[in-house]
Amino acid sequence: MxxxxxxxxxxxxxxxxxxxxxxxxxxxxxxxxxxxxxxxxxxxxxxxxxxxxxxxxxxxxxxxxxxxxxxVDLSQEARPDLYLVMFTFLIIILMAAGTVWVLADLASRMGMGPGGMTGM
Amino acid sequence: MSILGSLDLNDIFIVPFLKEPTLSTGIAAGAGGIVVLGALAVALWLTVKGWWKPLWSEWLTSLDHKKIGVMYIVLAAIMLIRGVLEAVVMRAQQVSPAPGFLSVEHHAELFSTHGTIMIFFVAMPFLTGVINVVMPLQIGARDMEFPFMNAISLWLSVGGAALVMASLVVGHFETGGWTAYPPYTGIKLSPNEGVDYWIWSLALTSVGTTLSGINFAVTIYKQRAPGMDLMKMPIFAWTTLCTAILMIFAMMPLTVASLMLALDRHAGFHFFTASNGGNMMNFANMFWLFGHPEVYILILPAFGVFSHVIPTFSGKKLYGYTSLVWATIAIAVLSFTVWVHHFFTMGQTAHLNAIFGIATMTIGVPTGVKVFNWLLTMWRGKLRFSTAMLFSAGFMFTFVIGGITGVMLANPTIDFATHNSLFLVAHFHNMLIPGLLFGMFAAVNYWFPLAFGFRLDEKWGRRSFWLWMIGFYLAFMPLYAIGLMGAPRRMAFFTDPAYFPWLVVAMIGALCVLAGLTSQVIQIWVSVKNRESLMVPAGDPWDGRGLEWSLGCPVPEYDFTTVPNITSREPWVDTKAAGKHVMDPTEFVDIHLPKPTGLPILVAGVATVGAFALIFEMWLIAAVCFVAMWVLVLIRSYDTDWEETITAEELREGYEAHKRLVETTPKVSLDDEFTSKNRGLILEEAV
Missing domain, CATH: 1.10.287 (Helix Hairpins)
Known part of the structure; x- marks a missing residue:
C-alpha cells in the first residue's frame, strides 16, 4: 500500500x-x-x-x-479481500462451533456435560 | 541425562537383528540397510560423475518455481517407492500362514508409516510439485509471489520425509496408524520415540504446506496476466486456488493437535489423556477438522489436471467451465462441514450423525457435476488415448465406484457396520489411487515437456497405466468383499480361511501395482535415453489449449518473454485459430529474478536436526537448532543483493529465437503425435 x-x-x-x-x-x-x-x-x-x-x-x-x-470496505476494489475475510470467518465459525457442538454432545452422552448424570 | 537424550545403541537398525535374528527383525534391518546403502550409493554416484556441483548450483539452491516443482515430484517418487514396497510386504504378511513372518509391532509400524508416507510425503509433495511447475505458466506469471518461501516449504517437506526415512535406521516409528489417536499414542501406552517421529515429521511438513498454500493463493491473486480475471482462469488454477485456501485453513488443526499431543507426552499436559480432565475425543475431532479438507486438498488439483488433459486429447473445449468452477468452490466450502463422518461411531447422538451424514452425501453432488463435465467434453470428441488420457479415463471409471461406496459409508447406519473394516480401506484407496495418483501421473505425462523439453515414452507409459489399473482392481476389490464379511483393518494376520482366496488375489494385485511402478521407472529411463528423438523444442506437442503451451519446451528460466494480454479463456487456442504459432509480444522490459541461495536448505536442515533432537529428547541441541533457524532467517532479511536482472534485450533475443525455431519447425498432424516427427507444434489438420 x-x-x-x-x-x-x-x-x-x-x-x-x-x-x-x-x-x-x-x-x-x-x-x-x-x-x-x-x-x-x-x-x-x-x-x-x-x-x-x-x-x-x-x-x-x-x-x-x-x-x-x-x-477492507464495501468498495469494488476491496471486494476480493472482503470475500476472503468473510470466508475466513465462515471457516473459523464452522470449526469452533462444530467442535463445541460435537464435544458438548459427546459430553452429554458420557454423563459429564452440563447437568452431569441427570442428563442420562 | 546425556546430551544424546534417550538415544542408545539398541536404536540402531542392525542391533536388534544381531541380538535376536528373526525374519521380522531381519526385514527391519534390511530396510534400514537399503536406506543407508541407497544414500551411500547415490552419494558415490554423484561423486564419480562429478555432479555435486551442478546439482547444488542448478537445482538444490534454485528458487525457480519449475525446478522446485520437479524436486517436489522427485521427493514424492522416492517416497512412493517406499510406500508401495511396504504395501507389498503387508500383503505378503497376510497371505502367509498365521501369525505370518512379521511381529505384530513390526506390522503396526508398517501400516503407520505406509499411511503417513502416502498422505504427507507422496500425495502432498506430488500435487505441490505439479502446481509449482504448471500454475504460474498457466496464469502468465514469472514465478511464485514468494520464491524464497517456496524453497523453504520444499525443504521443510524434505526434512519431514528424511525423518520418516531415519526412523528405519534409528529407533522405531509409531504403531498407532497414520491418525495416531491418543490415548494409545500417549506417553503411557507408547513410551518410545515412535509417536514423536510422527509428530515432528508432520510438524515440519505441515508448516511447509501452510506456507505453500499462502504462496499459491497470493500468486493467483496478485500475479495473473493483465486481463485474466478470475472467470478467465484455467480450471487448474481454480482448483489450485481452492486447494491453497484449504491448505491455509486445514493444516492448522493438525499442527495444533500434534503439538498438543507432544505437550501431553513430554510436558505433563492433559489435553488428550484418559484422566485428569483430558479429552481424547477432541484429538479425533481436531485431526479430522484437518483430515477431511485434506481429502479435497488431495483431490482438487487432480480434478484440475483432468480438466486440461481431457479437452486436449478430445480436441474440444471443456464442457461447462462455469459449472466446474462453482462445483470446485462448493466442494471447497462443503469440505469443512463433513469431518464428523470419520468418527460416526465415537458416541455422538444420532441426530448429530444424521446431519453430518446428509452433509457428506451433499458433497457428492458437485463432484458428480464434474464427472458429467468431463464426460460431455469427451462426447463426440476425437479421442486420442495418450498415457495422460488413459489415466484420466481410468480415473473417471474407477473414481465413480469409489464415490458410490463413499455415499454408502456416508450413511451412519451403514458406517456402524463397516467402520474400521477393510471395506473402508478399500474405499479410500479407491478414491485416492485414481483421484490423486492417476491425476498426478496424467499430469507428469502431459506436462513433462514443459520442464525437460522432451516427451515421455508412450509405450512404457501405457504399460504402466494398464498395470496400475488392473493392479488396483485386483488389490482392492477383494478388500471390499472381505470387509463386508467382517475383516477389520490393521490386523497382522487373519485366521478365518474364508478370507484367504481374497487375500491371495489382493497380493497379486499388489505385485501388479509394483510392476506398474517399475514400468514408470523404466519409462523415465527409456525417455531420458531416447530424449533426442522425443525433443519438442517448439513447444505445444499435444495441440494444447492452455497458455503454458505457447512457450518453448523446456520453458526458459524467465517463463514469458513478455507477459501476454488475456482477452479470453483460451488465448492460445485463439492465437492458433488466427494461424499464428507465437503469441504477439507486448512490451519487453527488464525483469528481476531471485538469485539462487543455499539458505532454504540450511534453514530446513537445521529445523530437521532440531526435530530429530526433540524426538530423542536432546533438549539442548533442539534449543540451539531453534535459535540457529531464526538467525538464518534474519540473515536473509538483511540480504539486499538477492535479485539478478534479465534485460529487455535478452528477452527480445529469447523471443526472436523462439519465433525462428517455430517458423523452421515442420508442422505435423495429429496422426504423428506419438512419433519422433513430433518436434512440437502438433496440429489438428494434416499439413
Missing part, C-alpha cells in the same frame, strides 16, 4: 482522506476498548449481560480495524 504510506503520487485531498481514516480507526478503537474495560470492571451489568456486551464491542472493533487499517 505504498500509495498510502508515502505522499508521492497522492494529492493532498487523498492524503487527508486516508489520514482521517487512520485517525478515526484509532480513536474508535480506543473508545471501544475503554468501554469494554468499564463494562467489565464497573459491575453495573450482570455477568452474562456484561459478557455479551463486551463480545459485541469486540466484534465492532474488529470490523472497524478491518475498515480503517486493512482497507
Amino acid at each position: 505504498s500509495h498510502i504510506n508515502s505522499d508521492k503520487g497522492m494529492d493532498s485531498g487523498e492524503y487527508k482522506h486516508a489520514m482521517a481514516r487512520y485517525v478515526w480507526g484509532f480513536a474508535l478503537s480506543v473508545v471501544l476498548t475503554l468501554a469494554g474495560v468499564v463494562i467489565a470492571g464497573g459491575g453495573v451489568f450482570g455477568a452474562s449481560l456484561a459478557w455479551s456486551i463486551v463480545g459485541i464491542l469486540a466484534i465492532a472493533q474488529l470490523i472497524i480495524q478491518f475498515w480503517a487499517f486493512m482497507h
Whole structure:
C-alpha cells in the first residue's frame, strides 16, 4: 500500500482522506476498548449481560480495524479481500462451533456435560 | 541425562537383528540397510560423475518455481517407492500362514508409516510439485509471489520425509496408524520415540504446506496476466486456488493437535489423556477438522489436471467451465462441514450423525457435476488415448465406484457396520489411487515437456497405466468383499480361511501395482535415453489449449518473454485459430529474478536436526537448532543483493529465437503425435 504510506503520487485531498481514516480507526478503537474495560470492571451489568456486551464491542472493533487499517470496505476494489475475510470467518465459525457442538454432545452422552448424570 | 537424550545403541537398525535374528527383525534391518546403502550409493554416484556441483548450483539452491516443482515430484517418487514396497510386504504378511513372518509391532509400524508416507510425503509433495511447475505458466506469471518461501516449504517437506526415512535406521516409528489417536499414542501406552517421529515429521511438513498454500493463493491473486480475471482462469488454477485456501485453513488443526499431543507426552499436559480432565475425543475431532479438507486438498488439483488433459486429447473445449468452477468452490466450502463422518461411531447422538451424514452425501453432488463435465467434453470428441488420457479415463471409471461406496459409508447406519473394516480401506484407496495418483501421473505425462523439453515414452507409459489399473482392481476389490464379511483393518494376520482366496488375489494385485511402478521407472529411463528423438523444442506437442503451451519446451528460466494480454479463456487456442504459432509480444522490459541461495536448505536442515533432537529428547541441541533457524532467517532479511536482472534485450533475443525455431519447425498432424516427427507444434489438420 505504498500509495498510502508515502505522499508521492497522492494529492493532498487523498492524503487527508486516508489520514482521517487512520485517525478515526484509532480513536474508535480506543473508545471501544475503554468501554469494554468499564463494562467489565464497573459491575453495573450482570455477568452474562456484561459478557455479551463486551463480545459485541469486540466484534465492532474488529470490523472497524478491518475498515480503517486493512482497507477492507464495501468498495469494488476491496471486494476480493472482503470475500476472503468473510470466508475466513465462515471457516473459523464452522470449526469452533462444530467442535463445541460435537464435544458438548459427546459430553452429554458420557454423563459429564452440563447437568452431569441427570442428563442420562 | 546425556546430551544424546534417550538415544542408545539398541536404536540402531542392525542391533536388534544381531541380538535376536528373526525374519521380522531381519526385514527391519534390511530396510534400514537399503536406506543407508541407497544414500551411500547415490552419494558415490554423484561423486564419480562429478555432479555435486551442478546439482547444488542448478537445482538444490534454485528458487525457480519449475525446478522446485520437479524436486517436489522427485521427493514424492522416492517416497512412493517406499510406500508401495511396504504395501507389498503387508500383503505378503497376510497371505502367509498365521501369525505370518512379521511381529505384530513390526506390522503396526508398517501400516503407520505406509499411511503417513502416502498422505504427507507422496500425495502432498506430488500435487505441490505439479502446481509449482504448471500454475504460474498457466496464469502468465514469472514465478511464485514468494520464491524464497517456496524453497523453504520444499525443504521443510524434505526434512519431514528424511525423518520418516531415519526412523528405519534409528529407533522405531509409531504403531498407532497414520491418525495416531491418543490415548494409545500417549506417553503411557507408547513410551518410545515412535509417536514423536510422527509428530515432528508432520510438524515440519505441515508448516511447509501452510506456507505453500499462502504462496499459491497470493500468486493467483496478485500475479495473473493483465486481463485474466478470475472467470478467465484455467480450471487448474481454480482448483489450485481452492486447494491453497484449504491448505491455509486445514493444516492448522493438525499442527495444533500434534503439538498438543507432544505437550501431553513430554510436558505433563492433559489435553488428550484418559484422566485428569483430558479429552481424547477432541484429538479425533481436531485431526479430522484437518483430515477431511485434506481429502479435497488431495483431490482438487487432480480434478484440475483432468480438466486440461481431457479437452486436449478430445480436441474440444471443456464442457461447462462455469459449472466446474462453482462445483470446485462448493466442494471447497462443503469440505469443512463433513469431518464428523470419520468418527460416526465415537458416541455422538444420532441426530448429530444424521446431519453430518446428509452433509457428506451433499458433497457428492458437485463432484458428480464434474464427472458429467468431463464426460460431455469427451462426447463426440476425437479421442486420442495418450498415457495422460488413459489415466484420466481410468480415473473417471474407477473414481465413480469409489464415490458410490463413499455415499454408502456416508450413511451412519451403514458406517456402524463397516467402520474400521477393510471395506473402508478399500474405499479410500479407491478414491485416492485414481483421484490423486492417476491425476498426478496424467499430469507428469502431459506436462513433462514443459520442464525437460522432451516427451515421455508412450509405450512404457501405457504399460504402466494398464498395470496400475488392473493392479488396483485386483488389490482392492477383494478388500471390499472381505470387509463386508467382517475383516477389520490393521490386523497382522487373519485366521478365518474364508478370507484367504481374497487375500491371495489382493497380493497379486499388489505385485501388479509394483510392476506398474517399475514400468514408470523404466519409462523415465527409456525417455531420458531416447530424449533426442522425443525433443519438442517448439513447444505445444499435444495441440494444447492452455497458455503454458505457447512457450518453448523446456520453458526458459524467465517463463514469458513478455507477459501476454488475456482477452479470453483460451488465448492460445485463439492465437492458433488466427494461424499464428507465437503469441504477439507486448512490451519487453527488464525483469528481476531471485538469485539462487543455499539458505532454504540450511534453514530446513537445521529445523530437521532440531526435530530429530526433540524426538530423542536432546533438549539442548533442539534449543540451539531453534535459535540457529531464526538467525538464518534474519540473515536473509538483511540480504539486499538477492535479485539478478534479465534485460529487455535478452528477452527480445529469447523471443526472436523462439519465433525462428517455430517458423523452421515442420508442422505435423495429429496422426504423428506419438512419433519422433513430433518436434512440437502438433496440429489438428494434416499439413
